[in-house]
Amino acid sequence: MSTQQIKQDPLSILDNTFRAAIAKALGEEGNFDPVIRAAQNPKFGDYQCNAAMALAKSRGIKPRDLAERILAQVELGDVVESMEIAGPGFINITLGRAMLGRTIESMDDDRLGIPPQGDGHVITVDLCGVNVAKQMHVGHLRATIIGDSIANLHERLGWTVHRENHLGDWGLPIAMTMTALRNSGADLGQLTLDALNVAYRDAQLSGRSDVRGLEGAIAHGCGPHRIAELETQNEGAIENISDAKETLIALQSGDPELVAEWNALIDCTMREVFDTLGLLNVNIGPENNRGESFYKDKLAGVVETFIESGIGVEDNGAIVVRFEDRERPLLIRKSDGGFLYATTDLAAIRHRVHELKSERVVYVVDARQKDHFKDVFDGSRKMGWDKTPDGIESDLHHLPFGSVLGRDKKPLKTRSGENFTLRALLEEAIERGTGEVIARAEDFNAPTHGMTRDELESIGRAVGIAAVKYADLSSGVTRDYIFDLDRMIAFEGNTGPYIQYAHARISSILSKAEGEDIKWQNAGIQLDTAEEKQLGLAIMRYPQVILETAEQLEPHRLCTYLYDLANTYSSFYQCCPVLRNDDEDVRASRLRLCSMTRRILADGLALLGIESPSRM
């Protein structure tokens, strides 16, 4: 992914031209980065070339002299309107309006100027990651919507995308929950996820016992947090564990009754999970389920392979992988013969890279598992498991996201100390959004006035969900953030609804133009006013933003761009009458600018998993 893939736009032309000019000016062979950047301040033009200073210094020339020599080599015709040298050796570039207009016209196709990157690129996105018998909570919000957005972006670029919902559907915790449910005589067919969740928690509390783990933790100087946690666990009963282990063994060996119960457990969980995912408007369904159980029969083989290659070694009865640069080993088999989540993750990497042939595997998992993924990735590299069948080194990438906190800056809990369910939070957001939409529809002049209750609720849902998702996606993924519905639903400034609103206003203009049978689809784009030109420059940047957002795995870059585009449009909207303009050519040009802006806003929002109502 690089700028070179976008051929026709002024930015690429500037890049290529200055690249060549620098070599000529220096009289040297070589590929010099021309450091073309958008100007921060309009008084410095639209773009600038910042290469002269660094290059001049290392060659003992005056930067401004070098800038002069570079400029003498540059032949850009009408791509630029003017260029001048400023400050220590900046070359400020003002783009030609006609060329800019033609560039935007050329972007007016079904790809909006985004170059395809087809050729069989494959990516796996590990996202959502719900656990069977547990409610979705805010933690899953991020793993779901960030992952969905990353997947969307790569799809948009023509990649083959595997969305993998790595369910926690196997192992002792599940067996313990099943045992607890059996003992309580519950009817699995009638269970709600709430009841399941209670059973899960109770089973965890009553069953945890880990004397060896505690000793190890103390011996290895673990933090007080971990030690206290393990001590608490030890206070629980031990018998439950052996019960659960029996259940697990029976389940493992295919006991039909248990397998049926296990499936019922999954069905019960996923019914509600998919309801919630439906509210969230993400593209994740049953076809994306590939949980831990998928890998259960591969774990013994994984460990054996590691042992045979000498990379997995025995230590106190356990099998570990050691690394040269860290003390912490990677445990892949417990001393009691059981496997760990690292084992499953290794099997999953093997599958994703070797079977699915992914050249990129992105794990959208919270930041606390950073060390774990570092170890698992390095462990798989030691085995060469990061190589696709074609020998490509796969980019194994943990995308660590920060925690969602309550207003007290502590993990979000209800009064009684429970996790909020994600569904409850989303429903509240939808309620707030709907209330707002209905209130505004009461205004006789509102475009939504007179719409049916169903229509208004549909818009309200889109607005409420947009508020939550945009608030999450618009700040850097690694940061923690405070879940504050009041702020998210404020709908002013840098929010999802603000962008939706810009989209709705444009839609309104375009539908009026259609009603008046005004033709503009093939109009020449004119950028005579400052506002039109700024809008044109913003439109032009879209393809590059998409490439960078996908490459860097940073959805907030797209958010920042969309906000800037919506904002730039609003200034244009204020200053540049469209339908009211008497000049047919100007009117048609502006309509085409409106159309491009609307399509980019809708496309960008869609990539974030956010809907774009045409009225609100």
Next chain:
RNA sequence: GCCCCCGUAGCUCAGUUGGAUAGAGCAGCUGACUUCUAAUCAGCAGGUCCCAGGUUCGAAUCCUGGCGGGGGUGCCA
């Protein structure tokens, strides 16, 4: 103990990968609706970029050492 992340305006955050006078939103103040949707726009005010060194033409950004907050740290996931 060791490792990782974070620290930018009163609050919430950007900062184009080292460029010019550090930018937005919210909150505050001033102005703009008989007007294509005011969920808007134009403007004012607001800064020890945690601290101290270093690297260089140039540092919020890179390197070193501190301070403060959070997280992780061998048989849980």
